[in-house]
Amino acid sequence: MSDTHSLADSETRTALGHGWSTTVWDDPVNLMPYVxxxxxxxxxxSREDAEQLMLQxxxxxxxSVASGDREQQERHVAAMxxxxxxxTVERI
Amino acid sequence: MRAWERTDDGVRARFEDAEAAMFENLADQLKLLHRAAAQGAVEFADPAVQRLYPDGYSDPEEAKEFKRFSLPQIAESRERAQDAIIVGLVTADRKEGHRIVSVGDDEVDDWLRGVSDMRTVLSSRIELGTGGQNADFDEDDLEQFSAVVDWLGFVQASLLEAL
Known part of the structure; x- marks a missing residue:
């Protein structure tokens, strides 16, 4: 019961805009196939999804290439x- | 330089001696820059450094805190990437006037990242133009940088194609 409850809670939080995302910004240097x-x-x-995000x-x-808890997005941003x-880490 | 070719356990390409020397020199410079960054001993107002180590948050305070805890590790990993390039060039199979450079599958990521860093720094210098913060460089230097950025673009793109 408590698991179900906390899951619902976290979904509500995300729906209300309390989650975090990893946003990648265009830069004038990096080549499209590298991104x-x-x-x-x-x-x-997948190649298809990666190309879609690169084009975006x-x-x-x-x-926005990932979303979830803040620490995880910070790891992603550091990796990028x-x-x-x-x-950047963005609040969603 | 000729395009990379796939081998059993990685990729391989031919570099003229002059190209390899220039490439190694760039890797050395980037390695020093990343090492200095890891120690907090770089000028963060330098646009090239800003591009290499951008803010991880739009809020300046959060960006500062993020940089404080994430930058040393990022810088060390980037220094290791430049090391991989240096080792690859130094241990290449030397022929008359050129060398055959082999990159193992587990080193490809370092090479691609390392080349990206080189292109980023050189492009920042070109964008700045001459004078001001860029007073060390003249038009000829910037033209040469531009040719090197294109050459590095070929190195990276053809490596990606060979994977």
Whole structure:
């Protein structure tokens, strides 16, 4: 019972906009196939999904590539920085 | 340089001696920069450093705190990536006027990241133009940087294609 309750709680929190996301921003340097590679390599996205996200970064200037708890997003953002991508932790 | 080719356990490419020397020199410089960054001994106002170590939060206070705990590890891992490139170039199979560089599957990630860092720094210098914070460089330097950025782009793109 308590598990069900806490799950519902966390879903409510996310729905109310209390979650966190990893946002990758477009930069003028990194090549499109490299950005696709990073999304596949680090997050394990399929080629198709990684390309979709890369195109979103390229065309819209940014894309949310992961979401969840804050610590996890901070790890993701640190990893993106390690790949030379511009990324921030955002509240959603 | 010729495009990378797939081997049994990685990729392989031919680099002319002059290219390999320049590449190694860039890796050395980036390695020093990352080492200094890990020790907090870099000028964070430098646009090239800012691009390499961007803010992880839009809020300045949160960005500062995030940098404080995440930057040393990121910098050390990037220093190791440059090391992988240096070792690869130094231990390459040397021929007359060129060398055959082999990169194992487990080193590919380091090479790709390392090249990205080089392109980032050189591109920042080009964007700044001459004068001001960039007073150390003249037009000829920036033109040369531009050619190197393109060359590094080929190194990276052809490596990705060979995977």
């Amino acid at each position: 696709t590679y990073v999304f596949r390599q680090y997050f394990g996205y 970064v390229h065309n819209a200037g940014r894309a 920085h390690g790949y030379g991508l511009q990324a």
